[in-house]
Amino acid sequence: MxxxxxxxxxxxxxxxxxxxxxxxxxxxxxxxxxxxxxxxxxxxxxxxxxxxxxxxxxxxxxxxxxxxxxxxxxxxxxxxxxxxxxxxxxxxxxxxxxxxxxxxxxxxxxxxxxxxxxxxxxxxxxxxxxKEEHSLEKSLGKLPKYPYIVTLENLQDPGNMGTIIRTAEAAGVDLILVTKNSTDPYGDKALRSSMGAIFHVPIVEVEGMEWLSLLKINKIQVIATDLSATKTYGELDYRGGINLIIGNEGHGISKNLLDQADEKIIIPIYGNIDSLNASVASGILLYKAREKRGIV
Amino acid sequence: MxxxxxxxxxxxxxxxxxxxxxxxxxxxxxxxxxxxxxxxxxxxxxxxxxxxxxxxxxxxxxxxxxxxxxxxxxxxxxxxxxxxxxxxxxxxxxxxxxxxxxxxxxxxxxxxxxxxxxxxxxxxxxxxxxKEEHSLEKSLGKLPKYPYIVTLENLQDPGNMGTIIRTAEAAGVDLILVTKNSTDPYGDKALRSSMGAIFHVPIVEVEGMEWLSLLKINKIQVIATDLSATKTYGELDYRGGINLIIGNEGHGISKNLLDQADEKIIIPIYGNIDSLNASVASGILLYKAREKRGIV
Incomplete structure (x- = not known):
């Protein structure tokens, strides 16, 4: 010894x-x-x-x-x-x-x-x-034929980051993409909020717009939440490969990305209030998509 | 002057x-x-x-x-x-x-x-x-014929309290009951998280079990989330007068109250994680009920 x-x-x-x-x-x-x-x-x-x-x-x-x-x-x-x-x-x-x-x-x-x-x-x-760091290309290769992907764009609050990762894992999401300008999913508070989901669902950091092209080549439907959308989140078909984009807490999804979305949807507000909390809105959307995709 | x-x-x-x-x-x-x-x-x-x-x-x-x-x-x-x-x-x-x-x-x-x-x-x-303080009896008298009520039982986190009030207002809930052992909806953090929803949806503090009897007399269906339930939240009929109970973050709904519930439901978890965040789970449930009740 x-x-x-x-x-x-x-x-x-x-x-x-x-x-x-x-x-x-x-x-x-x-x-x-x-x-x-x-x-x-x-x-x-x-x-x-x-x-x-x-x-x-x-x-x-x-x-x-x-x-x-x-x-x-x-x-x-x-x-x-x-x-x-x-x-x-x-x-x-x-x-x-x-x-x-x-x-x-x-x-x-x-x-x-x-x-x-x-x-x-x-x-x-x-x-x-x-950190388990993979390229998007490799990660896509490991996914099911019709993957369920979530992209977090410019998300700023670490609590929301962790909670959405936790909710995504709960909803059976296959892959999470996080844009480079988002808060770090590996930061202290995000990790605490994720409740260990970070060890399960693969996370890939992306920047620029190449990742979007790669999703489109793979025939993955890109779905964005947008306050000016006319279609509600309940009207959409979520079957097949999908990528749900969740945007910044205050400003939503960037125009650049919105313009590239195949579908834009809104979660209706029935009361006298402007918006839902970002984690709550994500939960409603992620579970609606899971429900409409059928049981995993 | x-x-x-x-x-x-x-x-x-x-x-x-x-x-x-x-x-x-x-x-x-x-x-x-x-x-x-x-x-x-x-x-x-x-x-x-x-x-x-x-x-x-x-x-x-x-x-x-x-x-x-x-x-x-x-x-x-x-x-x-x-x-x-x-x-x-x-x-x-x-x-x-x-x-x-x-x-x-x-x-x-x-x-x-x-x-x-x-x-x-x-x-x-x-x-x-x-504070706009009303008795439950008076509040029930002012509600629509088939009211949408939410009860928060022993909720402890002020952020969850405010966020759930915000979400309830967004989902068009008519009345919120808060049990006496819950965190105060009028505390600083709860108010911040409620984003002004506190000025819209009426809130009544309740204690004991009399309130439940009053709901039952009014033919309001009492629905509880329960991790051991076999029915999922998507299978239930939410039409008519309903009261959704949301329980404590760690321990769920008390046995006393669970025993009195007309329906017990569960939000399924599809991934490798124990539970959803309390605010997120409430959001999924509140919007599902709203959806199945039809548009307000």
Whole structure:
């Protein structure tokens, strides 16, 4: 055993703790104490979109989402654990599983841990995940014959971004495209709102208009919501390959993109109010399309 | 003119500002400078549910929502204006209108204003609104023959509260019931999320189970969402008088209430995720019911 490593002895979990003594020995590196440690600095930088892009990684914080990442086979780079953390069941299982999968375990002091954490209660555990980056062409190749695609154009609110990704996964969407000027789906708040859906539905970042040409070549019907549309969302045929575009919260879908849409639809408002919340409108639309496409 | 009043001269608004000199003179009281002024203390107390209940009033902050309250005939008690505020179009129109309607105008120093304001950019204007409190019996009497009612039971997140009220107004709901253990629909965040819908759809606070008996006497079908239901939300007949119950974000609808429901339905999840966001689920359900009831 290298001198720089220490033994971490994990005891049996939860209610049955007393029955066990030690059921697993995992090698962990020394506890990192320096805020300026290069590895810690790199991890901390992942709170910024620029560095998430550069390193192709993002952070998730807290027991629940880390457990989900482990369970659903996300590409985990490393798991950071606070030395102050007194493990409970989920935590220990995470560590055990990560040991099995040869994920790097990084133990840090509470001070270093808090310098990385962004959430209010990070619960002593953070994971670094590799972004699964694919080209649109490759992604399209993996889809069903008549795919259900959603494009988020210039969406600005991270809460909406996460919630719409969550809703899309719930509605059985096959692929999400996110235009480059949108808020980052891998940012802290978007990830929290997505409730783990980010590990399931593939997401491709797109820019320019080439992606639209590619969809058109693949005979995918492009459907846009538009406040001046005369057709309502309930009147449309959503069968076949479709791409629903969801636009910016305040300004809707750009004129450029609207002009290219095969169909424009509106969700009617029956009361004395201007508009629906962006996540709610997306939910109504995504479930209507799912319903009219038939059960997956 | 009483000695305690000062003149406020308002100039023409917006682009046409140069064309006007002074188009209205409104009497305002002295600028309140003391943080301990009894009136200011009462207004400030309205951030707490307890005092909103005691005084039957609530606060709205910012130009847009104050303008909406004025436009839609909300019962405005008073308007508080910061002395530092340099009026623009909306602000001036608000003040002009309020003058016409004999609403009390309260000028305060910026320091006093900021001691009242809760939002990040209150924009120098806050209004105190009288809650429109009705009994359920009276409210039911004013509804259409086959009313569309929504009950929010033990809803905890103010953002969801406001967003669901907004969505209900958009879907043409006639009445909203809020159980007493829910977050207050008149709290700051709920009001912001409701986007002015609070001025349109009547809201009645209920407790115990009497309200349910009253609905049943009125032959209103009680529909509950339930994760163990076998019927999907698309299979139900929503015509006639209906009451959709939306439950707590984490725990759903209480067993007590579920047991009393005429119908239990579920919104299916097609992907690898546990649940939908509460506001999104409500939106899908509220619009499905509206669709199946026919156009209002």
């Amino acid at each position: 290298p001198a720089k490593n220490v033994r971490l002895i994990l005891f049996g979990a939860g209610k049955s703790r007393k029955k066990y003594k030690a059921n697993k020995v995992i090698l962990l590196k020394d506890i990192i104490e320096s805020l300026d440690n290069p590895k810690i600095k790199e991890i901390r930088s992942l709170h910024k979109k620029k560095y998430r892009k550069k390193f192709g990684k993002y952070l998730i914080e807290g027991k629940r989402i880390v457990a989900e990442a482990l369970e659903h086979g996300a590409k985990i780079d490393s798991i950071i654990i606070s030395s102050d953390y007194i493990g409970d069941e989920t935590y220990q299982e995470s560590v055990l599983n990560s040991g099995i999968r040869n994920i790097e375990l990084i133990r840090v002091t509470e001070k270093v841990f808090l310098s990385i954490a962004k959430t209010e209660s990070p619960q002593g555990i953070i994971a670094v995940i590799h | 009483p000695a305690k009043n000062v003149r406020l001269i308002l100039f023409g608004a917006g682009k046409s500002r140069k064309k006007y000199k002074a188009n209205k003179v409104i009497l305002l009281k002295d600028i309140i400078e003391s943080l301990d002024n009894p009136k200011i203390k009462e207004i400030r107390s309205l951030h707490k549910k307890k005092y909103r209940k005691k005084f039957g009033k609530y606060l709205i902050e910012g130009k847009r929502i104050v303008a909406e309250a004025l436009e839609h005939g909300a019962k405005i008690d008073s308007i508080i204006i910061s002395s530092d505020y340099i009026g623009d179009e909306t602000y001036q129109e608000s003040v002009l209108n309020s003058g016409i309607r004999n609403i009390e105008l309260i000028r305060v120093t910026e320091k006093v204003f900021l001691s009242i304001a809760k939002t990040e950019s209150p924009q120098g204007i806050i209004a105190v609104i009288h």
